[in-house]
Structures are given as structure tokens and as C-alpha cells.
Amino acid sequence: MTTEEASAVPAAQRGSWTSFLKSIASFSGDLSSLTAPPFILSPTSLTEFPAYWCERPDYFAAIADAAAGQDRALAVLRWFISTLKDQYTSRNEELGSEKKPLNPVLGEVFYGIWPDKHGRGETRLLVEQVSHHPPITAYVIENATKGLRLVGHNAQKTSFSSGSIIVKQIGHAVLTVGTGPSAEQYLITLPRLRIDGLWYGSPYIELAETSYIVGGGHICTIDYKGKGYFSGKSHTFKATMTPQPGMGGAGPREIVVEGTWHESSKFTKGGSGVFYEVHEHKEEADPLPWDTEIGEYETRRLWFLVAKGIREGDFELASREKSRIEVRLCFSCG
Ligand code: HC3
Numbered sequence: 001m002t003t004e005e006a007s008a009v010p011a012a013q014r015g016s017w018t019s020f021l022k023s024i025a026s027f028s029g030d031l032s033s034l035t036a037p038p039f040i041l042s043p044t045s046l047t048e049f050p051a052y053w054c055e056r057p058d059y060f061a062a063i064a065d066a067a068a069g070q071d072r073a074l075a076v077l078r079w080f081i082s083t084l085k086d087q088y089t090s091r092n093e094e095l096g097s098e099k100k101p102l103n104p105v106l107g108e109v110f111y112g113i114w115p116d117k118h119g120r121g122e123t124r125l126l127v128e129q130v131s132h133h134p135p136i137t138a139y140v141i142e143n144a145t146k147g148l149r150l151v152g153h154n155a156q157k158t159s160f161s162s163g164s165i166i167v168k169q170i171g172h173a174v175l176t177v178g179t180g181p182s183a184e185q186y187l188i189t190l191p192r193l194r195i196d197g198l199w200y201g202s203p204y205i206e207l208a209e210t211s212y213i214v215g216g217g218h219i220c221t222i223d224y225k226g227k228g229y230f231s232g233k234s235h236t237f238k239a240t241m242t243p244q245p246g247m248g249g250a251g252p253r254e255i256v257v258e259g260t261w262h263e264s265s266k267f268t269k270g271g272s273g274v275f276y277e278v279h280e281h282k283e284e285a286d287p288l289p290w291d292t293e294i295g296e297y298e299t300r301r302l303w304f305l306v307a308k309g310i311r312e313g314d315f316e317l318a319s320r321e322k323s324r325i326e327v328r329l330c331f332s333c334g
Contacts, residue, residue, distance in 0.1 A: 009201035030134040032103035042099030043307035047110040050139035061120035064146035073218035084261040097202040104129035110299040112285025121145025167193035186215030
């Protein structure tokens with residue numbers, strides 16, 4: 001196969017893709033400000049991304065049902081690992097590659113609900129874009145029945161290295177379990193991303209380096225490794241959980257879990273058997289119906305025509321509507 005045949009870039013957009021890659025290579029910071037060719041545009045706004053934290057709501061609810069201590073810290077880790085496939089590979093599966101999301105306007109909001117099923121309680125999501133350039137997204141996910149609340153914010157700093165985009169995630173999430181004086185908090189940091197496959201026009205994400213979950217008397221260090229150039233598997237991780245000295249972490253046991261975050265993982269120390277196995281069934285949040293109370297800043301309402309244009313290949317419509325939104329609602333767009 002020749003390079004031309006292997007490329008996912010439509011022939012008519014090869015020139016603009018090459019210019020886009022050149023501008024990425026000489027740039028670091030906020031990628032959302034660069035204009036990308038139409039084939040790589042996603043119809044989804046970044047405000048919808050925090051919903052990935054809860055597309056497997058049973059694992060979220062299970063955190064509250066686990067006994068405090070090591071069992072609960074493991075339930076938090078299991079839920080965290082269960083979110084990674086949706087966060088980082090779902091666009092590839094659904095759209096064929098990683099795409100460039102819509103950059104939300106300041107004050108844009110997205111609401112979602114996962115209804116009560118199997119007695120796990122209803123889970124609600126509220127997202128607000130708190131900065132446009134650079135994009136910063138804040139969110140709250142709450143299951144009041146189970147006493148669970150996840151609050152976080154997310155931004156990115158990008159750079160270019162050896163043909164890949166490196167994305168440092170700025171921000172973190174705090175998970176609160178329970179209410180009142182006995183409530184526990186877990187601090188969750190976010191992994192670094194490497195976006196590969198740029199040359200062929202089919203970008204995909206690999207996770208890199210280390211992220212942490214600290215809380216409930218335990219520290220969990222999660223190391224991520226990718227395929228490398230000649231060997232190794234994609235999307236692998238190793239999570240090491242140790243009791244936090246002086247914080248009431250019960251038991252001397254160190255627990256190690258290893259595997260792939262998009263498929264399966266098992267205990268390799270301090271336990272045995274399967275830790276987490278991805279099942280295909282995931283539950284997307286139901287967005288609240290548009291009504292006058294929500295207003296024009298609701299994500300799906302705001303971007304409706306832009307998303308339609310991108311989905312249907314009507315890029316004139318997409319670009320006209322995008323400019324209309326930016327002129328009307330964005331004070332920092334050029
Ligand atoms: C880097 C990224 C925007 C940010 C996306 C984040 C980090 C947002 C928070 C979610 O929880 C996890 C997540 C997943 C994907 C991240 C996006 C991947 C690509 C996008 C860049 C701004 C666009 C790069 C353009 C290209 C080359 C793919 O077209």
C-alpha cells in the first residue's frame with residue numbers, strides 16, 4: 001500500500017491537512033484556536049465530554065455500596081478504569097478517528113441525566129464552560145441517593161513532539177463519598193495524552209505517564225504505557241495501591257492491578273482474578289429537553305446547525321453557523 005492509499009485524508013483536503021500539521025508543529029498551547037480541515041471536525045462540543053465519567057453508572061454507584069477502606073478505594077479505582085475507554089477511544093470507534101471537538105463558548109451549559117435503574121439512584125450531570133480561550137470546562141456529577149458527588153475542571157496544554165501531539169491535562173476531579181463529617185474525599189488527577197496517527201489523517205489517543213487517586217486512606221498510582229514502536233501492547237496500565245501512612249489506611253497490603261484499560265485487567269499482587277472487564281454496554285446521558293428555561297446556551301441547542309452541517313457534509317452551513325455563534329457570543333474570537 002502506498003502512503004497515498006493509506007491516508008484517511010480526502011484527496012481534496014490533503015493540502016489543508018498538511019498546513020494544519022505544519023501549524024501544529026510550530027505551536028504550543030491552545031489547539032482550539034487553529035482552523036482544521038472539515039474531515040477532522042467533530043460535531044460534539046467539549047462540554048459533552050464530562051459525561052464520559054459516568055457512562056457506566058453502576059460502577060459509579062458501587063462506590064457508595066463498598067465498605068470504607070480498601071474495598072472502597074478499589075471500587076473508586078474500578079470505576080475510574082471503567083471510564084477510560086469511553087473517554088479516550090470512543091470517538092475512534094464511532095467516527096473512525098479522533099476528531100477536533102467544537103470549542104464551547106463562555107457560559108455554554110450541558111445537562112444530562114442517567115435515570116435510576118437497578119436501585120442505583122438517578123445520576124445528574126451539569127457542565128459549564130468557564131473559559132473559551134483557553135477552553136476550560138467545569139462539571140458536577142451527582143447521585144444524591146447514593147451520596148456521591150464528583151466535581152472537576154479540565155483544560156489542556158498541547159505541544160508537538162516526534163510527530164505526535166502531547167496533551168497535558170490541566171485540572172483534576174474530587175469525588176466525595178457520603179455527606180457530613182464522615183464524608184470521604186478522593187483526589188483524582190488526569191493522565192497525559194499522546195495523539196498519534198497524524199501523518200495518515202487518522203489520529204488516535206494513547207495514554208502516557210502517571211495519574212493518581214488519593215483518598216480513603218489509600219494512594220493509588222496508575223502508570224500508563226503504549227505500544228511503543230516495535231513491541232508492547234496498546235493501552236496498558238499498572239495500578240499500585242498502598243495504604244496512606246498516618247491516614248487510617250487499613251491493612252498492610254499493597255495491591256497491584258495490571259492490564260489494558262480498554263479491555264481487561266486483573267490483580268497481580270494482593271488479590272487474584274479479574275479486576276475489571278469492559279463490557280460493550282454503556283449508557284449515554286439523556287440530555288434535558290430544550291425549553292425556555294435552559295436557554296440558548298444549552299450545548300445541543302447552540303450547536304444544532306453546526307453539528308448538522310458537519311454530520312451531513314454541508315461544511316458551508318457548519319462554517320456559517322459557527323461564525324454566527326462566535327460573532328454573537330464570543331468576545332475573544334478574532
Ligand atoms: C485534546 C482534545 C481535546 C481535549 C479532550 C479531553 C482531554 C477532554 C476531557 C475529557 O475528559 C478527555 C478528553 C479526551 C479527548 C481530548 C481531545 C482529543 C483531541 C482534542 C484536540 C484539541 C484536537 C486535536 C486535533 C486533531 C489533530 C485530533 O484533529
